[in-house]
Amino acid sequence: MKLRLFGPLFGCSLLVSISAFYSPGDDVIELNPSNFNKEVIQSDSLWLVEFYAPWCGHCQSLTPDWKKAATALKGIVKVGAVDADQHKSLGGQYGVRGFPTIKVFGANKNKPEDYQGGRSSQAIVDGALNALRTLVKERLSGKSGGSGYSRQSGGGGGGKNDVVELTDGNFKSMVLESDDVWLVEFFAPWCGHCKNLEPEWAAAASAVKEQTKGKVRLGAVDATVHQEVAARYGIKGFPTIKVFRKGEEPEDYQGGRSRGDIIERAMDLFSDNAPAPELVEIINEDAVKKTCEDSQLCIIAVLPHILDTGAAGRNGYLDVMMKMADKYKKKMWGWLWTEAGAQMELEASLGIGGFGYPAMAAINTRKMKFALLRGSFSDTGIHEFLRELSVGRGSTATLGGGVMPKVHTVEAWDGKDGQLPEEEDYDLSDVELDDISGKTEL
Template sequence: MKPLVCGVLLGCSLFVGVRGFYSSSDDVVELNPSNFNREVIQSDSLWLIEFYAPWCGHCQKLTPDWKKAASALKGIVKVGAVDADQHKSLGSQYGVSGFPTIKIFGGNKHKPEQYQGGRSSQAIVDGAMNALRALVRERLDGKSGSSGYSKQGGGDGKKDVVELTDDNFDKTVLQSDDVWLVEFFAPWCGHCKNLEPEWAAAASAVKEQTKGKVRLGAVDATVHQAVSSRYGIRGFPTIKIFRKGEEPEDYQGGRSRGDIIERAMDLFSDNAPAPELLEILNEDVLKTTCEDSQLCIIGILPHILDTGAAGRNNYLEVMIKMADKYKKKMWGWLWAEAGSQMELEASLGIGGFGYPAMAAINTRKMKFALLKGSFSDTGIHEFLRELSVGRGSTASLAGGAMPKIHSVEPWDGKDGQLPAEEEYDLSDVELDDDVYDKIEL
């Protein structure tokens, strides 16, 4: 059974001001960035965790069953809940894009599994027990399930936290076009040991989400004293931010993985160029752009004969400006000329709104939303802002699949030209007398 979710491009009832689904009297543990590592990551217990938003109707419906399941599983399996609307960093860290999302934190706490079962208390308990049996079997087989990175002792996460030394620091960090967050640590430092699993988990998430454009490294300052002395390292752990051609900046954020990821994503968006606005020339352009993005924003612009090059460039400039404004979302941006992709227009119902038109597509859910306001900075901003918080009118793509895309020639940047009219020479055409009689009449 696929979970019902409320989120981007999926409708959800709005409950304004609702907070606190769970209280201390419940058996559901309220989790947040401050206690998540201690309660969940460092625990040997199996955890079922619900990521919810207070305004989500499906979440409200789930609450009594979640409480009932937590009571039934008390002492056997831990049951928790995260207000992911309030603690966005935790939701982002674990890829939560809709509500409610339920994750199972088993042997490998850094790679939770998605819960796919039913939403009744009985189904939740059954799912938890199945996961528990699987965990016990792993332990019987001698699998610890741990994949945490240990800078001092090695580990599977070593590939994501880059070990930096006096010899490789300048080439790896200072000469890199990427942004670096570097931890200077001492093996005997207790605070460093507490930071270790957070730094490792953040390194993996940041590397994936930024496609390697932001990296996390670590320097053992007790061994590599030259580079540590260069940057005046006096206490441990010390974290510094390095950007090419700039003086290093002291990291001032929190020490949880969520805080680290959030700061890294801010650095990424600050330095990243706006996503490229591509013309839909063939199926590969649409597929690659939309499948790699949570949302794909598509503008259908008037025919070149209706606007000329100047008018079309004005529309494209509006889209480029909005792409830059929302670049932190890492959405895909595309455009097509009206009439060039008729199946796409038909599946989105764009024809009824005229041109220019805009749609936002979530290809994972095969849902879309249409811009109802003006094709302007203000109109598009309002449209995208509503979508980014999970609101707005949506519909399903016809047939539950993307429409056929035709291969077309790219726009040459010039004004359009009317097709040349063919001239017909009738001097050699012989007409019989009856035809001449009719012409004279």
């Protein structure tokens, strides 16, 4: 939306000594870097903002009509003014190169639209009302407008946009004191590269939040507004992305700017900081359900009976599993084990019995498909098995019956060696030995 209310911008070169155009008694609100974010960016109102220079003759000519329009629009549309000669950084944020420049801050406060045309108070009022009408229609149609980042609450969450808006006020509590890993983009609303990055950053934020269960978060700081935190980390260009981990110095993000690149780097960071998955013994149906329901794959090992291996042998197998679980922790698979003979229906469904123990299978519970480890139950054998699965190769079969088999409730392993069942003692005191020998007494 571009409203041709003013003619082409005129360059101003007339030097006139003017102390101030507007006073507290006017209905024009004086804006500066200290109050611009609170008054304009965080406001739900439509704003018309004039960027002027005190020495500019065209700006001086506009002043009485700008004041008159502000009075007429009071309570309807906010009218403000920025001394862009004194506050060059604020003018620079919005690409102001000549005076007067007027911007409409409407649905998307971070992307104001040019407002150009005639200079009478009537033209300004008409243009403001047209812009307001357009804004109301957009809201009525359900268009939210605004930057995806600016709509995100500082609490971080909600809606389709999972980029957390970070500020000078919440940066310490949200990022520095968090146990989670943060990728933080420092941006400027007027930066073209930042605008190009925004949809990629937003899409990656949602994917990363889901895949890491919120353990890696993506945030964004408007460095033109929250200058304290930007200065603290030496931000000089936009966009700048930094990685924050609790107790460590932030590091520069090294990677591409597509959503795929961002997600890949985020998952690497998650893998580096995440503990290995828990290795769960199958002692009841809940153990299987909780471990497998949110996992793409469940890795299930059937280990030899404790009497065949003892505690040391079993722990050796579990150590191999833990090592592989840590190696593949980025996959967020579930890891389970059971003792041979404890879950016979499960073994039958997987066809494990014919291969001996230890045995291993990978189950996709959503598709009810499984694959069996054909190699050795070792670092090398299991790694090769899982690597093939992770790249979509390997032989699979349908789980017996197409449903998960019944899981029995059993006692958890106590960590000790197994014991043979005690033999019963028989009382032979009443038994006649002659009877046993087959002799009879005449």
